[in-house]
Amino acid sequence: xxxxxxxxxxxxxxxxxxxAGKGAEAIVRIDQTLTQDTTGTMAYLQFEALGxxxxxxxxxxxxxxxxxLQVGFENADDHNFLQDIAxxxxxxxxRPGNGICHQVHLERFGVPGKTLLGSDSHTPTAGALGMxxxxxxxxxxxxxxxxxxxxxxxxKVLHVELKGALPPMVSAKDIVLEVLRRLxxxxxxxxxLEYGGEGVAALSVPQRGTxxxxxxxxxxxxxxxxxxEVTKRFLEAxxxxxxxxxxxxxxxxxxxxxxxxxxxxxxPLVALPHMPDKVVxxxxxxxxxxxxxxxxxxxxxxxxxxxxxxxxxKGRHVADRTSLVVGPGSRQTLLMITRDGxxxxxxxxxxxxLECACGPCIGIGQAPRTDGVSLRTSNRNFEGRSGTKSAxxxxxxxxxxxxxxxxxxxxDPREFAGIASVxxxxxFLADDSMFIFPPESGEELPVRRxxxxxxxxxxxxxxxxxxxxxxxAMGDNITTDHILPAGSKIMSLRSNLPxxxxxCFAAVDPTFxxxxxxxxxxxxxxxxxxxxxSSREHAALSPRFLGVKxxxxxxxxxxxxxxxxxxxILPLVFEKPEDYRAIKQGDRLxxxxxxxGLARDRFAVKNERSGATFMARHGLSARQIExxxxxxxxxxxxxxxAGG
Ligand code: MIC
Ligand code: SF4
Numbered sequence: 001x002x003x004x005x006x007x008x009x010x011x012x013x014x015x016x017x018x019x020a021g022k023g024a025e026a027i028v029r030i031d032q033t034l035t036q037d038t039t040g041t042m043a044y045l046q047f048e049a050l051g052x053x054x055x056x057x058x059x060x061x062x063x064x065x066x067x068x069l070q071v072g073f074e075n076a077d078d079h080n081f082l083q084d085i086a087x088x089x090x091x092x093x094x095r096p097g098n099g100i101c102h103q104v105h106l107e108r109f110g111v112p113g114k115t116l117l118g119s120d121s122h123t124p125t126a127g128a129l130g131m132x133x134x135x136x137x138x139x140x141x142x143x144x145x146x147x148x149x150x151x152x153x154x155x156k157v158l159h160v161e162l163k164g165a166l167p168p169m170v171s172a173k174d175i176v177l178e179v180l181r182r183l184x185x186x187x188x189x190x191x192x193l194e195y196g197g198e199g200v201a202a203l204s205v206p207q208r209g210t211x212x213x214x215x216x217x218x219x220x221x222x223x224x225x226x227x228x229e230v231t232k233r234f235l236e237a238x239x240x241x242x243x244x245x246x247x248x249x250x251x252x253x254x255x256x257x258x259x260x261x262x263x264x265x266x267x268p269l270v271a272l273p274h275m276p277d278k279v280v281x282x283x284x285x286x287x288x289x290x291x292x293x294x295x296x297x298x299x300x301x302x303x304x305x306x307x308x309x310x311x312x313x314k315g316r317h318v319a320d321r322t323s324l325v326v327g328p329g330s331r332q333t334l335l336m337i338t339r340d341g342x343x344x345x346x347x348x349x350x351x352x353x354l355e356c357a358c359g360p361c362i363g364i365g366q367a368p369r370t371d372g373v374s375l376r377t378s379n380r381n382f383e384g385r386s387g388t389k390s391a392x393x394x395x396x397x398x399x400x401x402x403x404x405x406x407x408x409x410x411x412d413p414r415e416f417a418g419i420a421s422v423x424x425x426x427x428f429l430a431d432d433s434m435f436i437f438p439p440e441s442g443e444e445l446p447v448r449r450x451x452x453x454x455x456x457x458x459x460x461x462x463x464x465x466x467x468x469x470x471x472x473a474m475g476d477n478i479t480t481d482h483i484l485p486a487g488s489k490i491m492s493l494r495s496n497l498p499x500x501x502x503x504c505f506a507a508v509d510p511t512f513x514x515x516x517x518x519x520x521x522x523x524x525x526x527x528x529x530x531x532x533x534s535s536r537e538h539a540a541l542s543p544r545f546l547g548v549k550x551x552x553x554x555x556x557x558x559x560x561x562x563x564x565x566x567x568x569i570l571p572l573v574f575e576k577p578e579d580y581r582a583i584k585q586g587d588r589l590x591x592x593x594x595x596x597g598l599a600r601d602r603f604a605v606k607n608e609r610s611g612a613t614f615m616a617r618h619g620l621s622a623r624q625i626e627x628x629x630x631x632x633x634x635x636x637x638x639x640x641x642a643g644g
Contacts, residue, residue: 003250006224007157007192010132010247014115016149025151025621028132030144031114032059036101038066039119039536041078041495043138044085045456046634047145050641053443054090056147061109062086063094063101066358067491069365074492077450081495083436084447089145090438098434099330099356102126102298106209107332108432111243112227117144121216121535121559122298122379128208129234130227130247135216137537137563139633148637151623152558155192155221159255162199164264168421169413171308172207173300173377173397176214177269178261181279185477186529188220189558191257195225196249199263204424205234206302213299214379217276219532219557239430268412270375271395274383275477282400282412290375292368293405294325296354297361297378300398301329305377306337307422309402310345312413318350319408324401325366327354335429349406363387363487375401375410380533382481384507453495459544459568461631466549466570467590468522471515472508473583476527480560482507483531483539494538497545504542513546521547525583528553531560540567544632550591552605552616554580565624568632570594572603572616579614583607591616598625 004012014028033055035043040062062082067075079096086093094104101118102125110116112130116123119141126133134152144150160179166172179193193215195208203211208225215223225231227247235244268282295301295309306328318324326346328334334356337343347353360366361378367387368374374386374393381393396404399413439445474482484490484500485507493500505512516522524543530553531539540563543551550570554577564571570591574580583589588608597603598618606613620628630636 002254003252005157005159005249005253005255006130006194006226006247007155010113010115010224013113014132024154025623026154027149027151028115030057030117030150032109032116033057033141033144034061034063034101034105034116034118034123035138035141036066036120037064037078037082038491038494039138040082041453042456042537043119043141044082045495046139047089047142049456049634050142050146050637052146052641055145057145059109060091060145061094061105062091063104064096065100066362066364067488068096068355068357069488071488072492073450074452077452078495080448081450081453084445086436087438088442088445088447090442092438093436095434095436097331097356099332100298100301100358102213103301103329106205107238107330107428112231112247113245117141117150119535121533122213124215124222125209125213125298127212127222127224128205129231130225132222132224134222135535135559137535137559137566139537139566140562143633143637146637151621152221153190156190156256158191158193159258160193160195161197161258161260162195163197163260163262164199165202166263166266168417169399170266170268171397171399172203172210174266174269175261175263176211177271177279177395178266180214180217180271180277181269182259183218184277185217185275185532186219188215188218189529190221192221193223194249194255195223200225201228201230203230204304205231206304209302210299214276217379219529221558237424237426238428268397268400268414270400271381273381273392273394276380276395282396282410285410286412288373288410290322290404290408290410291372292323292325292366292374293401294327294360294366294374294376294378295398295401296327296329296359297376298329299379300377301327301333303333303336303425304422305398306333307342309398310342311419311422312399312402312406312416313349313351314345316349316406318405322405322408324351324405325354325360326351327359328356331356331434332429332431335431336425339429360386375404377401382479382533385481385486387487452493454497456497456634459631459635461635462568462570462594462628464594465590465592466523466594468549468588469519470525470583470585470587470589471519471522471548472505472512473525473585474508474527477529477532478526479533480531480536480539481533484536484542497541500538501542501545504546516546516548521549523589524548524551525580526551526553527580528555530556532557535559537563537566540564540569544569565620565627566633568628570618570628572618575615575617582610582612598628
């Protein structure tokens with residue numbers, strides 16, 4: 001029998017029940033959860049609705065890292081709510097200012113061999129430690145905290161073999177950009193990427209984290225590295241040597257697919273606006289004037305990233321027409337760059353320093369100028385995400401961002417290749433004083449709730465017929481930023497579904513909420529990879545709130561499809577692509593006998609305008625069908641917990 005790969009070991013050691021074999025579902029026990037504030041408020045409202053007294057996981061952490069600008073009362077109210085909920089239910093609370101969830105989780109809590117479910121699409125970052133770390137909607141995290149296992153389509157395992165060694169000033173970011181160039185933003189759907197080969201040993205845990213982080217942009221379920229000597233040294237340097245456990249693929253382990261990347265042949269890469277897979281060499285766009293460079297986000301904000309940037313900035317100054325903005329990923333990093341003089345080098349060079357948070361990555365501050373060119377080390381460059389619709393956002397490594405900030409034009413950082421390389425610190429500065437650990441029992445503790453925190457209404461069970469207007473007919477790669485945009489104003493409303501729903505599809509058609517209400521709800525139509533990007537379940541809850549009952553597309557992103565099911569919206573797929581092209585916005589569709597369609601996985605959909613009937617399928621598991629019938633996962637879980 002062939003040996004096991006790492007993914008199989010992780011899944012098998014946590015498998016609760018259910019199918020092996022492709023096409024089936026993997027159902028796994030969840031050891032750890034993480035939430036962040038903008039998905040967390042809703043996740044905890046749902047957790048409360050389940051009526052469980054204390055989390056059942058080994059470790060659950062609630063981070064506050066997204067909405068921390070506090071331009072109105074809403075953010076601070078949410079923070080208080082999250083802090084109180086954490087104490088009450090046994091969750092560690094990471095205070096605002098402590099850093100970005102994925103960076104901090106790597107530093108302080110990630111454990112090789114464990115499972116982690118997080119209400120943020122970049123949760124796979126922790127795969128850098130050899131964890132099975134998966135992003136999901138808030139309700140799935142609430143269910144995991146309540147002790148329910150997590151299900152996902154049994155993945156294919158794609159082995160990424162790293163050969164050779166990176167040349168100077170070519171970085172981990174360039175490795176993952178190369179993977180995106182080859183596989184595209186939907187190339188990872190249904191897959192887990194397992195990294196291996198001789199090149200792995202030279203990558204530190206934070207560098208591995210840059211790679212696993214951006215697996216989310218491939219649509220992959222997650223990405224994972226072995227847990228090896230590098231992992232051990234990292235954990236020891238964090239004062240967590242006892243958390244180390246080795247994890248490697250067995251000799252001769254089999255994989256479904258494989259790609260090989262020769263690191264020594266790589267050069268600095270850049271993703272052009274407006275998709276993370278529009279990757280070309282930095283060389284090919286060098287010389288383009290740059291208005292802004294941002295070094296930060298959960299992709300590239302580690303001590304290493306900032307140290308290597310500072311080595312380029314030291315003794316030089318940011319160009320006159322370029323703004324350099326730096327957001328350290330964690331308080332640990334901020335403390336260490338302060339201690340080591342790196343911060344001084346950065347500020348001396350003209351860098352502007354931000355709080356340890358997501359910030360510009362999600363359009364919370366530092367929006368570029370009209371038509372501005374912004375080079376960012378973050379992971380997504382979707383149109384408008386920066387806060388400026390006409391801005392051109394390019395995704396690059398920290399090295400490329402720093403080099404370009406100094407020159408004022410897109411610059412290949414190999415021009416600075418003579419600079420001494422940066423090593424990993426022997427010891428990280430571990431100060432856990434911005435975590436609040438929960439008391440033994442918090443049952444009696446009160447929870448502060450600001451006026452913006454609105455409990456979720458119960459949804460109706462699925463009806464047997466769906467009839468209505470096609471409220472929007474959309475193209476390929478519609479992101480959750482299209483469905484429900486980010487930015488400080490809209491994100492402040494994450495705990496208030498009625499209010500945030502007024503911005504549903506604001507980036508596609510601002511009249512959508514009004515039209516949906518006037519039509520009494522309806523259906524949505526989309527192309528390939530519908531719902532890619534964020535894990536925000538609001539992108540399903542808001543359409544549901546506005547009366548959307550079904551979505552029909554050519555294909556879905558995994559997290560969004562599950563969020564639709566959780567919200568009780570029927571996610572169908574066109575059997576024939578030509579039927580997709582024949583549909584127009586405003587058409588009236590009717591789907592009868594939903595119950596039978598669910599059972600047979602085949603639905604006849606009639607277009608009242610043309611009189612034509614076409615076929616659609618759901619491809620859902622038995623469990624997902626059950627959730628849909630119940631009107632969503634919250635209804636189903638409540639029933640199960642009540643013993644019904
Ligand atoms: C993102 O990067 O888009 C976010 C903001 O972190 C989201 C979560 C959210 O919408 O709150 C994600 O990636 O899941
Ligand atoms: Fe925050 Fe950006 Fe990372 Fe999302 S991608 S968690 S917004 S830093």
